[in-house]
Amino acid sequence: xxxxIRLADIDKSYTxxxxxxxxxxxxxxxxxxxxxxxxMGPSGSGKTTLLNLLGGADxxxxxxxxxxxxxxxxxxxxxxxxxxAANVGFIFQFYNLMPILTAAQNVExxxxxxxxxxxxxxxxxxxxxxxxxxxxxxxxxPRELSGGQQQRVAIARAIVADPKLLLCDEPTGDLDRAxxxxxxxxxxxxxxxxxxxxxxxxxxxxxxxxxKRTLHLDKGKFDERELAA
Amino acid sequence: xxxxLNQIATxxxxxxxxxxxxxxxxxxTVMAVALATLVLLFFLAxxxxxxxxxxxxxxxxxxxxxxxxxxxxxNSVVSKDQLNILATGPGLRRRDGAPVVSGELLVIVDGxxxxxxxxxxxxxxxxxxxxxxxxxxxxxxxxxxxxPGTNEIVVGAGLLREFAGFEFGKSIRLRGSEWTVVxxxxxxxxxxxxxxxxxxxxxxxLFDRPNIFQTMRFALNSAADLATxxxxxxxxxxxxxxxxxxxxEFYAKQASQSSxxxxxxxxxxGLTMAVGALAGAMNAMYSSVAxxxxxxxxxxxxxxxxxxxxxxxxIEALILSALGGLVGLILAFVxxxxxxxxxxxxSSFTQLVFKFDxxxxxxxxxxxxxxxxxxxxxxxxxxxxxxxxxxxxxxG
Numbered sequence: 296x297x298x299x300i301r302l303a304d305i306d307k308s309y310t311x312x313x314x315x316x317x318x319x320x321x322x323x324x325x326x327x328x329x330x331x332x333x334x335m336g337p338s339g340s341g342k343t344t345l346l347n348l349l350g351g352a353d354x355x356x357x358x359x360x361x362x363x364x365x366x367x368x369x370x371x372x373x374x375x376x377x378x379x380a381a382n383v384g385f386i387f388q389f390y391n392l393m394p395i396l397t398a399a400q401n402v403e404x405x406x407x408x409x410x411x412x413x414x415x416x417x418x419x420x421x422x423x424x425x426x427x428x429x430x431x432x433x434x435x436x437p438r439e440l441s442g443g444q445q446q447r448v449a450i451a452r453a454i455v456a457d458p459k460l461l462l463c464d465e466p467t468g469d470l471d472r473a474x475x476x477x478x479x480x481x482x483x484x485x486x487x488x489x490x491x492x493x494x495x496x497x498x499x500x501x502x503x504x505x506x507k508r509t510l511h512l513d514k515g516k517f518d519e520r521e522l523a524a
Numbered sequence: 525x526x527x528x529l530n531q532i533a534t535x536x537x538x539x540x541x542x543x544x545x546x547x548x549x550x551x552x553t554v555m556a557v558a559l560a561t562l563v564l565l566f567f568l569a570x571x572x573x574x575x576x577x578x579x580x581x582x583x584x585x586x587x588x589x590x591x592x593x594x595x596x597x598x599n600s601v602v603s604k605d606q607l608n609i610l611a612t613g614p615g616l617r618r619r620d621g622a623p624v625v626s627g628e629l630l631v632i633v634d635g636x637x638x639x640x641x642x643x644x645x646x647x648x649x650x651x652x653x654x655x656x657x658x659x660x661x662x663x664x665x666x667x668x669x670x671x672p673g674t675n676e677i678v679v680g681a682g683l684l685r686e687f688a689g690f691e692f693g694k695s696i697r698l699r700g701s702e703w704t705v706v707x708x709x710x711x712x713x714x715x716x717x718x719x720x721x722x723x724x725x726x727x728x729x730l731f732d733r734p735n736i737f738q739t740m741r742f743a744l745n746s747a748a749d750l751a752t753x754x755x756x757x758x759x760x761x762x763x764x765x766x767x768x769x770x771x772x773e774f775y776a777k778q779a780s781q782s783s784x785x786x787x788x789x790x791x792x793x794g795l796t797m798a799v800g801a802l803a804g805a806m807n808a809m810y811s812s813v814a815x816x817x818x819x820x821x822x823x824x825x826x827x828x829x830x831x832x833x834x835x836x837x838x839i840e841a842l843i844l845s846a847l848g849g850l851v852g853l854i855l856a857f858v859x860x861x862x863x864x865x866x867x868x869x870x871s872s873f874t875q876l877v878f879k880f881d882x883x884x885x886x887x888x889x890x891x892x893x894x895x896x897x898x899x900x901x902x903x904x905x906x907x908x909x910x911x912x913x914x915x916x917x918x919x920g
Contacts, residue, residue, distance in 0.1 A: 346916055391819075
């Protein structure tokens with residue numbers, strides 16, 4: 296499969312007070328389209344920073360990031376926002392749904408960034424909710440849904456604009472085992488049947504088994520053998 | 525563009541729908557803006573009502589003569605001789621061959637205000653027989669005009685509303701003399717309603733000011749005759765030191781002196797309170813942004829722009845302050861628009877009766893005032909919202 300993402304010679308650091316904390320030093324990585332990768336590693340290893348960079352939510356200090364053959368690291372803030380809206384779906388540990396909105400309204404949010412007419416938006420929302428098995432819960436607010444159902448709504452929101460890449464930050468970290476497995480099964484389905492490329496950060500080895508491969512990250516470096524595999 | 529508008533509408537709707545979660549803070553903001561608007565409107569309506577009343581008292585075809593440089597009637601002195609000379613001037617309207625003229629004397633007497641029960645100065649004016657016909661819009665609504673040469677007075681309806689003891693038929697003692705109220709007159713929307721009138725000769729005599737006048741009023745044939753009369757008076761050495769004004773010019777001058785103080789108070793106090801309201805609005809909006817930090821970060825990660833986050837926050841602030849402005853306006857209309865009040869006229873040191881008047885332009889000013897508070901209150905929190913970085917760790 297051709298590469299969907301290529302990271303070349305990425306440097307990334309943060310400053311905390313006067314201290315400079317290096318996260319990545321000349322990181323290189325490529326992710327084929329259709330891959331499903333679990334990224335594991337201890338706290339502070341750079342997992343979330345990696346997701347921020349892959350999702351165009353943050354920029355590297357040095358190096359280039361290509362997505363589908365085009366550089367995204369040099370895009371301006373508003374261009375990056377548009378790029379994210381069109382190409383990336385985000386799934387968060389705590390779902391990050393808007394409490395005041397219904398499930399359908401939450402799922403519709405990414406479509407508000409498009410010029411789709413309201414009727415078409417409604418159709419797409421219904422389809423996304425059907426994919427995650429929640430079409431009956433469209434009018435419920437987050438507080439009226441279980442944790443697993445809320446995460447399904449978040450998945451529907453992530454896929455409603457049909458992005459190529461899904462970035463999941465501990466998507467089952469707040470769920471019990473059975474519900475977590477259901478959610479991971481859904482992600483697996485999205486990868487296998489819809490061809491979504493998925494990068495999932497997790498601390499849970501059982502969750503990582505749902506991915507096609509697992510990469511371990513420690514102090515900003517991947518295990519070279521895993522990366523080459 | 526459609527996308528940006530969609531984003532703004534979405535964020536604004538989210539902001540507004542979550543206002544109840546920040547209920548008390550939002551109510552405090554609305555009330556702070558309402559209070560600032562109310563105080564501003566109070567003084568603006570006061571100033572406007574006063575201006576309208578004083579300016580409404582003026583006609584272009586009535587000439588008033590007083591001592592040059594005297595800002596107030598009380599400072600003016602015009603002699604009987606000068607009155608006789610002026611009465612021979614050009615352009616004066618005549619009745620039965622005689623000019624329509626009134627030599628007048630203004631003195632201050634005490635009255636008891638109904639609202640407070642305290643003493644306050646009232647204008648007592650001695651006028652000639654033609655005095656009433658030299659004031660437009662004056663009608664006797666109860667009783668009759670005073671008879672020349674008697675201790676009779678007529679009282680303005682505005683003064684009667686504000687002061688006790690001057691009811692029709694009553695006898696009152698003023699500066700050691702006994703007076704009888706024989707009539708009540710109305711002259712809506714003018715300063716005349718704030719006065720007591722009596723015969724000039726009796727006034728001069730009983731107030732111990734023999735042959736002293738402060739102002740002269742003359743009826744002109746037309747407004748165009750004012751210039752001729754003025755030039756003629758200026759050219760006569762015997763009338764040196766006198767100033768000729770149209771009645772409209774005279775009251776406009778008085779109005780600018782009196783209402784100017786209220787305007788300063790209005791904007792001074794209004795702006796001071798606006799600073800407080802602004803702090804409240806800014807605090808509420810910073811709280812709003814802080815409370816929604818995770819939501820804003822999530823929306824930014826999804827792809828919503830910083831501009832939408834900024835505008836959404838600003839619109840929330842504008843809506844809260846507009847609501848405050850509206851509450852202030854409603855309170856102003858309920859509590860003081862159209863209400864009669866009186867104040868010390870700085871030109872005569874007497875009480876002037878007038879009505880609070882909220883004109884459409886004042887309503888517009890109040891709305892703009894509230895929106896400016898909202899705009900400034902939402903500006904910096906809006907910038908903070910726009911700068912919220914779209915990082916996963918910030919989304920929580």
